[in-house]
Amino acid sequence: ACSSDQSNTDNDSGGSKDGKPYIAIISKGFQHQFWQAVKQGAEQAAKEFDVEITFEGPESESQVDKQMEMLRAALDKNPDAIGFAALDSQAALSLLQEASDNKIPVIAFDSGVESEIPLATAATDSRAAAALAADKMAELIGEEGEVAVVAHDQVSQTGIDRRDGFVNQIKEKYPNITIVDIQYGGGDHLKSTDAAKAIMQAYPNLKGIFGTNEGSAIGVVNAVSEVNRNDLVVIGFDSGKQQIDAIKNGLMTGAITQNPVGIGYETVKAAVDAINGKEVQKNIDTGFFYYDKDNIDDEEIAAVIYE
């Protein structure tokens, strides 16, 4: 039945068949490890709060329109709440408005939506996270010399934020460090490897490389190991088995990790609260952490990195 008058406190009239509240989660992707970890956290919460969820996202973070279609289809399923990681918040406004009109609570995650509609946002401050990477890089190379960036995407929000967060921090705080090159590997491990090797070839005096997501960081690690430049400082982003291994065996100096499991968990939790008419916290900062050989086994870190 058409449910524009559906009450957001009535758990029984949702899209789910077995009476549980249903939360549709539209993410930015589904293939990446990162998103799988978000999904894992979401599922954890779903189990805990006894709700049903679906989790989907477009194949690449450029597919703004595909994400709109997913959101559209999600709306048509009459969910009790929506979790949404906007690839482009402007483009999504009208659909979010529709959700709001239909009294479907929306929880934003991963990055914010420039609108009042989301009741809560569970996200990482990507610029701050990348700035932390810049500080660590500066510290490790003695605040001078050449560094480069292998970024995962030229256009997506996280790609831009991490690149710019890093670059701006260096420019502002470390005048003796130059960023000699920024290449994009699309998050493809192989392409990132070849890109990082080309950078090292072009800039023999290079002291460090920042890889802006898992694929990029692993690419840099591969490159360093293929050409035996163990002297380079490699700072990565996200986690995953290969980054953890690389940090343990010294190929990577350290990495920034977000808390994807936490993001997923908090998103669902906030959604459940909203469904139940409870007050939700507007900004849920799930945090980010720098981890390296020394703190990788700490409890706080071990909780947020994922294999």
Added chain:
Amino acid sequence: METQGPQLIPNDKKKIHLKSNAIQQFLAFGSLIILIIFFSIASPNFFQFNNIIGILLSTSVIGILALGATFIIITSGIDLSVGTVMTLCSVMTGVFITSMGLPIIVGVLGGILTGATAGAIAGIAIAKFRIPPFIATLAMMMIAKGLALVISGAAPIYFTSYEAFTEIAMGSIIPGIEIPNAILIFFGMAVIGGIILNKTIIGRFTFAIGSNEEATRLSGVNVNKWKIIIYSIAGIFTGIGGIVMAARLNSAQPALGQGYELEAIAAVVIGGTSLSGGKGTILGTVIGALIMSVLTNGLRILSVPQEWQTVVVGAVILFAVYTDVIRNKKAN
């Protein structure tokens, strides 16, 4: 007169021909209906006004691209560039309207012109420089992708200050019924495409070139010129697709588009147009595009895991084309 002429075999081939065409569209249409019935039974959320509009809306851009691709494929060509050229057109429209401050209508025309130009360039590469369509448009795909990023500065261009712009796709010119214009544009372009293909000289030469290019050339037809025209027309469709896309997203997204060419081609082929050229219909393409989006939407509504969705779409493409193959065999 004497009865010296060759004997006419006494059956009316023309009727058979019409029938076979009808069967083709009937088959594709039949699959579409079956899919719709299936999903309607499987989920109560599927067959609802909002969702049907959603499906049509999600068909509109790929559908418009597929209409243009139909022309190219009937000439026995292929166009791998439609996805990124579409993006380039949105970006150009964005630049015209937001950076250069031109009126919306000029920006729209500029976007369409961009598509036509890209089409013409591909057409020239193919016709004059004899570069195979696959390669010429593969190169064009890359060039358009790069240029879209260069021109936009690798950042989306927003039309938020130009309220009327988004109305192009999301407004509704029919009062009372809330059908977004994007859908009307799609169907309108289908009608125009059908007329061009079936009633004009352009369509005639589209079929002739696809059927036997050399014979067409030997008949004194300036095949090169017509190929360029046909690619330009397809480019116009691509441009319109780009504008609808931009209006729908209220922004020109410079990184979007790659991969759309394959969806457009799949829609055309599912609709019964032959990749070997000479045969095809606009109606078929419309149905093909609808099949693709009903399938995607239905699987989503059923919450089929995404990786399985991909598998199912692949299998359906195989199946749809196979029924078409069988039908053609039987018709022979």
Added chain:
Amino acid sequence: METQGPQLIPNDKKKIHLKSNAIQQFLAFGSLIILIIFFSIASPNFFQFNNIIGILLSTSVIGILALGATFIIITSGIDLSVGTVMTLCSVMTGVFITSMGLPIIVGVLGGILTGATAGAIAGIAIAKFRIPPFIATLAMMMIAKGLALVISGAAPIYFTSYEAFTEIAMGSIIPGIEIPNAILIFFGMAVIGGIILNKTIIGRFTFAIGSNEEATRLSGVNVNKWKIIIYSIAGIFTGIGGIVMAARLNSAQPALGQGYELEAIAAVVIGGTSLSGGKGTILGTVIGALIMSVLTNGLRILSVPQEWQTVVVGAVILFAVYTDVIRNKKAN
């Protein structure tokens, strides 16, 4: 002999024939050399042992895929599935070795077999069910993509506990000189591919089918069988590509691969193989693949912005194929 034949210009055709083939490779080879010289002048860091090895290494995967694609394209087919099938092969190898605990060699063979199976299935769809190669392999692309995610649980499979595995690509069996095996595998597969194409019955039928499939069938050749064999062989190349990929990354990455098919096809075509079938060489493909990676590497070393890299690669593809077109015209 009587002087009945047309007046022959006295020259040995065989020599001309060989020469024309040689010219083609010379042209492509010439472009490669020019690119290398250009980049060497533009950057002192380009022409160095490490970088050359880097370029060869970055050619290896795409190069191996392109070798297989050469066969398909000579039959006048096309294979859009190589990218994702490659990924599926790495994933299967990962499952065999890490989940099922089979010996590395068995896992490798399993991966290759996966490629051969995917190729055979595409071949059967094309030969028996008469689905056009573009569509059959487009569907296969989607199916393989979905299956790779399903089988891997959308998570990478790591070979970190299997030290020997990464040696397949990154070890160096030639003592003293540090040339990674991946490069040797690429060149080794090229030699094998060349032998199959030129010295065996498989190669002969590859050319015959591409030249005139119906005439070949009417000569009593089991065209269906041979097509399936040829697609399976291409699948073996894809499988080997997948293993080299996995060994280099020391993991099977289930979300990679799409887009590689176009790079492979571009390499084949730049190397002078005609998309209309019947013509092509392995050496050309090797050179074509090298041109692509020299270009990418060189532009990166020069720190050309990414978006312009894309534009340049597109333009080079156009240019390379155009010189080939001119050469063919002259040869006629």
Added chain:
Amino acid sequence: MAEKLLKMEGISKAFPGVQALSNVLFDLNKGEVHALLGENGAGKSTLMKILTGIYQRDSGTIIYQGNEIEIADTKEAQQLGISIIHQELNLARDLTVAQNIFIGREPKSGFRLFLNEKELNLMTQELFDRLNIRLNPGELVEDLSVAKQQMVEIAKALSFESKILIMDEPTAALTDSEIDSLFTIIRNLRSDGVGIIYISHRMEELKRIADRATVMRDGTYIGTVNMREITIDQIISMMVGRQIYQNQRPEIKNRRIEKVLEVKSLNRGSTIKDVSFDLHQGEILGFAGLMGAGRTEVARAIFGADPLESGDIYIRGKKVRVKEPLDAVNNGIGYLSEDRKQFGLMLEMDIKANIAIASMNGFVQTGWLNKLNINKQASKMVDALKIKTPSIHQLVKNLSGGNQQKVVIGKWLTRDSDILIFDEPTRGIDIGAKDEIYKLLNELAAQGKSIIMISSELPEILRMSHRVIVMCEGRITGELINDEKISQELIMTLATKRIG
């Protein structure tokens, strides 16, 4: 004196490795039929392609209606009033008959924006009425038989109302009654003052239709003669530079009774109806009939090229299942199709590859090609069949039509098939080569091979066959021993004997 329409002088043209034309002379008057004659590869088609703007000459002059002209492309030739019926069919198969005929000249309506299909069909019907051609303007070309397609080509060329009409072997696919009506058309055009260039290998036609003839040999000009002042034999010796014998009957004596092939009650749609016949060892069995009689269909069905609905095939008394050409070839059957470019040859490959393709098992050892043997066999065939080529490495697409045909024959001789089906084996083949092929067929039969020869040329049927089967509309309407009682008239009667 007749008005000169055209004068071509000193025309030369070289292709890589071949001087196709050297210093050729040709002229044409208003209102004459001028035959252009020569063996395969003599350069006839090349000369005509130069005249119609398809090829550009290397040297020479073309004077048309008194002015020296250049012909850059086909469009320009058409505008000048020169049209051509090509030797190869050149139709868009997915378009209708009418759409093909008026392609590029479509009638329009509605501000000249839209096509007027009705008018187009009317125009075509008018043209057909005028030419006494009975075809449906709205029918798709792909549904037409080769012969009908040829009629469409003819109608198309005639629709230009040109001053010069070139016909490059227009009758190759036509039967006698169609040829008659074509000749009526030609005579009408001639009296209207059109100049007609007529290329044909059918010598018997020349006396009926041609006023003058120009003979070429090996790309050179041999001479121009007045048809009334010369005999066919004289022309032939101009063409080949030697004497040729013609018109004799086959010797019946070395025919054995042993049945090699038995075909029982074949059926396939409306094209093959209850066809049964036997083929004996050492026999040449002629298949006669009008266009569309179903002979090609029968041949393709026996060969496994098309699936059968019902019927049995026995080879040497043993029932065989022929589902694919492969089965037929393995049972010792070889098939030489009537359309060699589409079904017989790999045009982009060389002679040696084409000759070996049906016998690859013989040229491989455990998968490896034995290139030496392939070369040897190809050279043997080039010599035996007198294929005119610079070498066995020549691409087949660069050979003339007749020599291409010989390559196909070489393919099946290499395979050493016992049963050979020749579908129109001499279509488009010159008199010299024809004679060689006849000799060859006789030799093969004498060696004990059994031959089915489909032919639309009754003289050829009568000259070559031991027995003749006549078909009409998919049925066998007669089976005749080729003896004194047989005649062209008798065959024609059977060929038009419609049943039901």
